[in-house]
Amino acid sequence: MKSTPVTVLSNKRIAPHCFRMVLSGISEEFDVEPGRFIMLRVGDRYDPLLRRPFAAYVTETVRGKALEIFYAVVGYGTGIMSGMTPDTRLEVLGPLGNGFTIPDPSRRFLIVAGGMGIVPLRGLTHRLIDTNCHNIHVFAGAKTKSHLLFEEELKTREISFHPATDDGSTGYHGFVTDRLDRFLAKDLPKKGNGTVCFACGPSAMLEAVAGIADRYGIPCQVSLESRMACGIGVCLGCAVKLRNHRTPGPDNEYYGRVCVEGPVFESKDLVWPI
Ligand SMILES: Cc1cc2nc3c(=O)[nH]c(=O)nc-3n(C[C@H](O)[C@H](O)[C@H](O)COP(=O)(O)OP(=O)(O)OC[C@H]3O[C@@H](n4cnc5c(N)ncnc54)[C@H](O)[C@@H]3O)c2cc1C
Ligand code: FES
16 A cells, blocks of 8 residues: 555546546556545645545546546535645555456446446446456436436447436436346346446445345445545444355354455445445
């Protein structure tokens, strides 16, 4: 785990609720596997004291490799970030956490995103395409059409894109999990046809996805966006209950840290609700 000084290259609003920040200063070797994250120190002094966790994506710029972050402004830290101008100096810790486990490319991939959960899953879909996966379905849920991120980018030859919005302004009118359920009811995964599911979003949505995946017998990896104080396994503030399948009976629960053992977990290993 390494702390890297970085500099804001650009920081622009790309949707009503979302900014894109690009940070220069990372080395050529720096990589963030899909699902892993970084902790960003958003002030150069002690306020705010705690770093904030974000999914990050390595991108090419005219100045070389840079880190790309997409963030929603929800509170104090992200409020400060939204006012940052180019040349602001920050510090990145990471990459941290475990990331998604990518099975062989012949599988059918169902990617289910709620709100900002699309950010780490966008990195995953790019990685799937780079590794020759062709059967990819992205189910993306958002409040309205203008809250739906990466729509054009994800409508590629390899991806079937299934949007769902709360107000029906684009795609399915309703929950993205209902859209997923309807899709599976029509296009049933046959035993052993290799469908796999990846999800990120609010915990109620993840619980619904886990239930659907369980019903259809689909392996499902979920990425949790818990609140994190340290991000490095020390404070235990991000602990969630896990199930040990090797020990039958009621005493098979134990705790895992989202920042170290996660943020990606097999949905069947989590004790729901989170
Ligand atoms: C592994 C991981 C990856 C993440 N990736 C992204 C990302 O790519 N883009 C993005 O916009 N956000 C992401 N988040 C969430 C992001 O870290 C929080 O939104 C951010 O820390 C809020 O900071 P704040 O100081 O603005 O909010 P605060 O002032 O600390 O809190 C304001 C409000 O936001 C809520 N909040 C705070 N932290 C979280 C959280 N982790 N999840 C949900 N609600 C929260 C609080 O409950 C409160 O209601 C990620 C979180 C994790 C754990
Ligand atoms: S955030 Fe401190 S242990 Fe995970």
